[in-house]
Amino acid sequence: MHNSSLLTAILSAGAVCLAAATEPPGSARNPVLWADVPDIAMIRVGDTYYMSSTTMHLSPGLPIMKSKDLVNWEIVSYAYDILDDVDELNLGQGRSTYGRGSWASSIRFHQGRYYVTTFAQTTGKTYVYSTRDIENGPWAVKSFRPMLHDHTLFFDDDGRVYMLYGVGNLRLVELNEDVSGLKAGGFNGVVITNAHSVVTMDVGLPAEGSQLVKVNGKYYLFNITWPRGGMRTVVVHRADRITGPYEGRLALQDKGVAQGSLIDTPTGEWFAYLFRDFGAVGRIPYLVPVKWEDGWPVLGMDGKVPDALNLPPSRGLMPGIAASDEFERRPGEPALPLVWQWNHNPVNPLWSLTERPGFLRLTTGRVDADFLQARNTLTQRTIGPECSGTTAVDVGHLQDGDFAGLALLQRQYGLVGVKADGGTNWVVMVSAQSNTPVEVERVPVGPNTVFLKAECDFRDRADKARFFYSLDGSSWTAVGNELSMRYTIPHFMGYRFGLFHYAAKTPGGHADFDFFRLSDKISRGN
Numbered sequence: 412m413h414n415s416s417l418l419t420a421i422l423s424a425g426a427v428c429l430a431a432a433t434e435p436p437g438s439a440r441n442p443v444l445w446a447d448v449p450d451i452a453m454i455r456v457g458d459t460y461y462m463s464s465t466t467m468h469l470s471p472g473l474p475i476m477k478s479k480d481l482v483n484w485e486i487v488s489y490a491y492d493i494l495d496d497v498d499e500l501n502l503g504q505g506r507s508t509y510g511r512g513s514w515a516s517s518i519r520f521h522q523g524r525y526y527v528t529t530f531a532q533t534t535g536k537t538y539v540y541s542t543r544d545i546e547n548g549p550w551a552v553k554s555f556r557p558m559l560h561d562h563t564l565f566f567d568d569d570g571r572v573y574m575l576y577g578v579g580n581l582r583l584v585e586l587n588e589d590v591s592g593l594k595a596g597g598f599n600g601v602v603i604t605n606a607h608s609v610v611t612m613d614v615g616l617p618a619e620g621s622q623l624v625k626v627n628g629k630y631y632l633f634n635i636t637w638p639r640g641g642m643r644t645v646v647v648h649r650a651d652r653i654t655g656p657y658e659g660r661l662a663l664q665d666k667g668v669a670q671g672s673l674i675d676t677p678t679g680e681w682f683a684y685l686f687r688d689f690g691a692v693g694r695i696p697y698l699v700p701v702k703w704e705d706g707w708p709v710l711g712m713d714g715k716v717p718d719a720l721n722l723p724p725s726r727g728l729m730p731g732i733a734a735s736d737e738f739e740r741r742p743g744e745p746a747l748p749l750v751w752q753w754n755h756n757p758v759n760p761l762w763s764l765t766e767r768p769g770f771l772r773l774t775t776g777r778v779d780a781d782f783l784q785a786r787n788t789l790t791q792r793t794i795g796p797e798c799s800g801t802t803a804v805d806v807g808h809l810q811d812g813d814f815a816g817l818a819l820l821q822r823q824y825g826l827v828g829v830k831a832d833g834g835t836n837w838v839v840m841v842s843a844q845s846n847t848p849v850e851v852e853r854v855p856v857g858p859n860t861v862f863l864k865a866e867c868d869f870r871d872r873a874d875k876a877r878f879f880y881s882l883d884g885s886s887w888t889a890v891g892n893e894l895s896m897r898y899t900i901p902h903f904m905g906y907r908f909g910l911f912h913y914a915a916k917t918p919g920g921h922a923d924f925d926f927f928r929l930s931d932k933i934s935r936g937n
Contacts, residue, residue, distance in 0.1 A: 439722040439723060442687065442689070442696060449694035453672070456520050467902075469753065470493050470753045472491050473490035473527055475490065483723070483725060494533070507755065509902045514561070517563050526540070527540045530561075553590065562621065565653070567653060572586040578617050579607065579618060582601050582602065603648060603657050606632075606634055614637060645663040662683075671683055689872065691874035691898050692794070693905020727931065736751070738925070762789075777918050778914050782814075783822075784913075785911055790820055797867060798932075800865050801817075801927070802864075812915035814831075814839070816829055816863055818908070827863050835855050836861075840852050842891065844894055860925075864878070864880070865908065874895065874896040876906075
């Protein structure tokens with residue numbers, strides 16, 4: 412996880428196009444997931460891989476993804492429904508937790524139990540979630556202070572439990588055996604000073620993002636650092652004892668692909684799982700082949716991140732990571748597929764898929780000043796290299812001042828929706844590209860059902876979005892202007908599609924969304 416002071420470095424980093432090399436038949440390609448899945452941690456249990464990732468302000472949180480081949484992933488669980496019940500997470504009293512919430516996680520399997528841990532600036536706590544059934548739960552939770560930044564949970568062979576964490580000076584602390592908090596009288600000390608110094612002391616981001624593994628009796632600690640004026644870099648340290656001493660070296664410096672650790676396959680191959688900042692779509696996972704030389708993991712092909720991998724090809728990100736939804740539910744099905752997350756904690760009585768079967772109903776419960784303060788915005792990831800999201804919304808029950816529609820959520824958001832104003836319904840496009848929302852265009856509409864579409868172009872980091880409306884679902888009209896999407900630290904997340912409805916004057920109105928349809932294609936020449 413980066414510090415907020417890195418905003419300038421992130422925004423000034425040169426746009427490096429993804430290589431377009433032709434892949435060998437039957438091979439996967441990097442990035443393995445062209446979607447915002449940052450700060451990944453991974454384990455293999457038998458022939459199954461599980462991966463966790465950062466949640467930030469979204470709910471439910473701490474997603475668990477599953478794969479059989481390291482390439483094709485699906486979301487199978489979340490460790491929590493809500494992180495905590497506080498104003499910042501509830502969008503209450505004018506507060507929010509954009510860019511905070513829960514950050515980088517750690518995932519382990521120990522004595523038949525799965526552990527997924529995280530920490531939150533919002534609450535100042537470290538959280539430990541555990542279960543015997545990672546895909547179905549239930550999850551038990553323990554939390555304690557202090558907040559251990561970018562920690563890695565580690566169960567050692569002698570039965571002792573640790574977290575290693577920190578920025579620059581990396582500290583190891585011993586935990587209680589039940590992982591309920593710091594062990595009184597247990598080990599607590601810095602084990603590596605200035606862990607980035609094996610690369611340089613002139614850094615914008617000191618070493619952080621710790622992930623610790625044990626291979627053939629040695630401890631290997633992976634970190635990210637960012638030399639000033641350079642790129643995100645992988646650093647690895649090794650030791651014979653968990654408490655050190657550690658020796659380190661630069662492990663990878665290519666394309667800014669960094670932060671992660673090692674995973675092995677059942678057949679004995681090794682990979683580093685890492686991610687790359689890639690503009691508005693977010694931070695996207697890469698796999699890098701690893702070989703072992705003189706007891707060190709050597710990352711990449713001649714020190715470079717390959718475009719092609721000796722792994723099965725991707726079947727695409729849909730529906731495992733992002734998906735369409737007709738909002739039709741058979742008995743026994745979950746109310747929402749796991750691709751969906753709410754923007755902050757939801758108000759459950761104010762959304763429904765049963766009040767009007769086949770529709771998502773969003774009802775307003777209070778007056779909000781703008782879109783970013785609106786509760787019950789339902790979101791999911793955008794995907795690269797390009798994608799579009801389409802919905803149809805019945806606006807026949809909007810109150811005057813209500814606004815309902817389809818958004819691309821980030822600090823500099825864009826959206827298209829229907830606003831009830833003075834007895835007329837208007838299709839409105841809003842852009843917050845300047846950090847302040849501006850109504851770019853409004854068009855009066857008569858029908859109660861309006862179709863809305865947002866298109867995203869992430870190819871070669873174009874990071875452009877366009878918005879459309881239709882009265883019949885087939886003939887589309889562009890509305891407003893092109894949005895230049897920009898990844899910002901205040902939200903610390905790639906752009907997400909969002910279905911929203913909020914009241915500007917009087918609560919109690921509702922909007923009914925008929926479907927959300929995701930495509931990995933966009934229109935040309937409209």
